[in-house]
Amino acid sequence: MKPLLALLSLLALPVMAAEPTIYGRYENIKLPEIGETLKAKMDTGAYTASLSAKDIELFTRDGNEWVRFRLATEDASNKVYEHEVSRISKIKNRADEDEEEEAPALSHRPVIDLELCLGDVKRTVEVNLVDRSNFRYPLLVGSKALKKFKAAVNPAKKFTAGTPSC
Numbered sequence: 001m002k003p004l005l006a007l008l009s010l011l012a013l014p015v016m017a018a019e020p021t022i023y024g025r026y027e028n029i030k031l032p033e034i035g036e037t038l039k040a041k042m043d044t045g046a047y048t049a050s051l052s053a054k055d056i057e058l059f060t061r062d063g064n065e066w067v068r069f070r071l072a073t074e075d076a077s078n079k080v081y082e083h084e085v086s087r088i089s090k091i092k093n094r095a096d097e098d099e100e101e102e103a104p105a106l107s108h109r110p111v112i113d114l115e116l117c118l119g120d121v122k123r124t125v126e127v128n129l130v131d132r133s134n135f136r137y138p139l140l141v142g143s144k145a146l147k148k149f150k151a152a153v154n155p156a157k158k159f160t161a162g163t164p165s166c
Contacts (some may be wrong), residue, residue, distance in 0.1 A: 020150050023118070024157035029139055030117035030164035034081060038073065038139045039166060042153045047143035048089060048111070049125055052132035058085065058110060067110040075117040083112040090129050116145065117166030123148045 029040045031051075058065060065085040070078065084091035090106045110130040116125055125145040132138055147155065154160075 001115055018150065020152040021119075021121075022154050022157070022160065023151050024142075024160040025153060026137065026156045026157060026158045027141075027161050029119060030166060031139075032037060032115050032122070032166065033083075034071070036071065036073075037096040039109060039137050040139035041110045041135075041147065042141050042144065042151070044143050044153055046140055047144055048091075048142045049116070049127040049145045050109075050130050050132060050140040050142070051114070052135070053129040054131050054133070054139035055080075056110065056129050056131075065110075067112065067129060067139075069129055071138070072131050073138040081113070085110045086113050086126060087111045091128070102157065116141070118151075118163045119161035119166040122166040123151055154162050 003007055023042055025042055027040050027042060028037055030037045052072040053069040055068070055070045057068045059068060060066065061084075067085050068082050070080055070082055071078065089109045089111050090108060092110060107130070109130050111126050111128045113124050114127045115122055116127075123145070125148055126140075127145075132140070
């Protein structure tokens with residue numbers, strides 16, 4: 001009887017969470033809906049993901065809020081993309097944080113749900129649209145998206161996931 005009770009108690013233990021996949025600080029990520037693979041910075045200090053976009057224009061379609069934009073990347077075509085907006089984010093302007101007397105300025109950015117392919121894993125994550133053309137990496141992947149990928153980041157490594165295969 002005791003072995004049976006021991007076995008039952010083991011079955012009642014919570015299942016151990018899978019170990020995270022370790023990615024480098026920079027990775028190649030495919031955006032299947034857009035048809036592009038971009039170099040991305042994996043940034044645990046950022047909350048949301050950000051995609052470099054320009055000519056960002058909000059509009060209404062069938063009573064829902066949509067956004068029209070072009071990629072703001074080095075080799076981008078002039079193609080216009082349209083996507084339904086999931087929400088508008090309010091992001092603190094970090095440059096203003098040093099001023100103690102005033103609250104930091106907020107920028108309002110459209111957020112879309114976009115599929116990202118990292119290695120052989122595909123997830124739909126929230127991505128805000130902002131012009132990142134003055135940054136080296138047109139896609140920033142924040143902690144919220146990293147959790148969806150069950151990812152951990154080793155800042156000493158780069159491009160560990162290889163070419164996206166989703």
